[in-house]
Amino acid sequence: MTTSDSNRRPHGFATRAIHVGYDPASAHGALTPPVFMTSTYAFETVEDGLAISSGEKPGYVYGRTRNPTQTILETRIADLEGAEAGLALASGMAAISATLWTLLGAGDRVVIDQTLYGNSYVFFTRGLTRFGVSVTVADLTDPDDFAQALRTRPKLVYFETPANPNLRVIDIAAVAAQAHAAGARVIVDNTFATPVLQRPIELGADLVVHSATKFLGGHGDLLGGVVVGSQTDIAQIRGHGLRYLTGATMAPLTAFLLLRGLKTLELRVQRHSASAMAVAATLAAHPAVRQVFYPGLLASPFHPIAARQMRAFGGLLACELSGGIEAGRHFMNQLTLAHRAVSLGDAETLVQHPASMTHAAYPPEERHRHGISDGLIRLSIGLETPEDIIEDILQALEASQQRG
Template identity: 65%
Template structure:
């Protein structure tokens, strides 16, 4: 059998090997952690050239570090971008991009259903500095088209969206925004490049809370930005180096490199277990509604299948009896952990209206599909029968 030597390397192969040769590091199989804040210059002239951008090299840890470089090269490849940049958190990644590309008077169009702190950042923080923020229902692209104008600098959305898993047509939004030359920014935290690559559908920039699935173990905070080499250079110089200083530590880069090695395998397991959980919830008489991209009852099932290779590990659902019943249900769980965040090995459940999305007002939540009784479940890597047993006993105990 002839070896297929000309085909591109697979996702997990790149996640494990790209950008690192053990032979160049005394044979160390795992990339070393460069725990240094500054770097020595071979000569004074070399240092001056680096500061002027005329020579490649490392200057100071706030801008770049060799451990970060390996992670950035791997994330750029996995997302299909030219370059990537790490940041101290997902919010730092978003802020670094926005503070780079926006000026007073610029307009941004944002999907109305996003992570609560991101929503507050756009509607309460950026507006203080003269940025005009418009909210739209991105599942209805015509509402975005109505708002796009000559001052539109960027559009921002999540897909699937936090917390109710609405799926947005990336290609259609990119087409609409492209008419105005707006930068299309997609938060790909829920899907990760293992399941969805927004740049392939026309997005310009991808951001992540690397805290979630990319890390995968609930032991770090981090953010990622992926885009063109020119965009990443701008964001690193302006948004990261000057505006936020939100550098990701070399140790957290090391932990993220570890997480990437199992990302594809973990997402396969998260998705398969979530599918089984979704079937249980859909068939249970005490569940009033469920939102999961893998179910045929999901309103955007066909779009989700076109954009995502698997439906992911997150489920949103509401019980008969609303918020009070949801709280009672959460308190009856024993294996499933009551905690915010997602993408960990542990199965986590939380109540968005009182937790991650409390920054939305009551009327805003109602308008944007975040019901007071909505629960968000992040299905972990425990044996799926144990997850199912815990959920079933809690439902039957109500």
């Protein structure tokens, strides 16, 4: 590195999202990284193959564990999250399961937050427990409750922030410090915030997972997951969790699409966040709305923590209408621009009913205890003109009021 290089200002987020991990000169000058559609790689010699297979020499052996297009994606997302290394997998649940199957064994204990994506919750409470892993559910926004849970001497602590679907915000730095003092490692699901708004590694987390299907991809046209962390952890997850425990390989074309999505990630998340803030303020001021859940609102109990650890407040929000679940259903059915769908982070505004959709796997009594009411509605605010989104929401609210 030259003196001028060492003194150069570090590149910004958007620049790194477009350039890190790829040099056009490595692919005949192609500006866009090529898609390596191959499952198998040839070796120059037997000795060369042995060296690559043993890890003594960099290279590729078989497409299940590594692909050149995937490598660019993994390098780029790790850089954006402030991690040493990354691993791309076939879905968000693949990223979670490959990581946990690698790091845990029979007799280990895990503490999870009480509010998780429905399938994540089922994986912990019904999946891992079948194989001798003990799982403790705690309120990680309550230091005393968390301290009580840590007395079980867990190996790992796992949580989302903001949480799906009610946007609870957990203090990453405080939880990480408390967990590390108890000898536990910390995994954070950063799907809702993305590294544009929040980088848990920088706040003390050991590993970060994403459903890349959501904001990272951003267009509703792929399934993918990523996990980032230390070189040692990621090599272990690749060699065990991906290679033979799950085999949940990301397709080369999916990696290509995710690289495309990352190029506009910062711009998209900024727009999602600005529009969601406007929608949240509109809902909070409307007489048909009982409560709005969005950490960007000053009235939110999570606003101080979110303002400290996030750069903006994201594109997700939730609400409950004064008329309860029936009013909520009528409101959802009256929306004409927004689509009723379970995903999030797409260009389109999406609305869904957690109790009967994404979080139906929770037993009703647990759902209610953990703050996921039957009347809760979750909205993923898209990239449409903000005034059009708000107009659609207002007409649906008026229709639900007239019906009541």
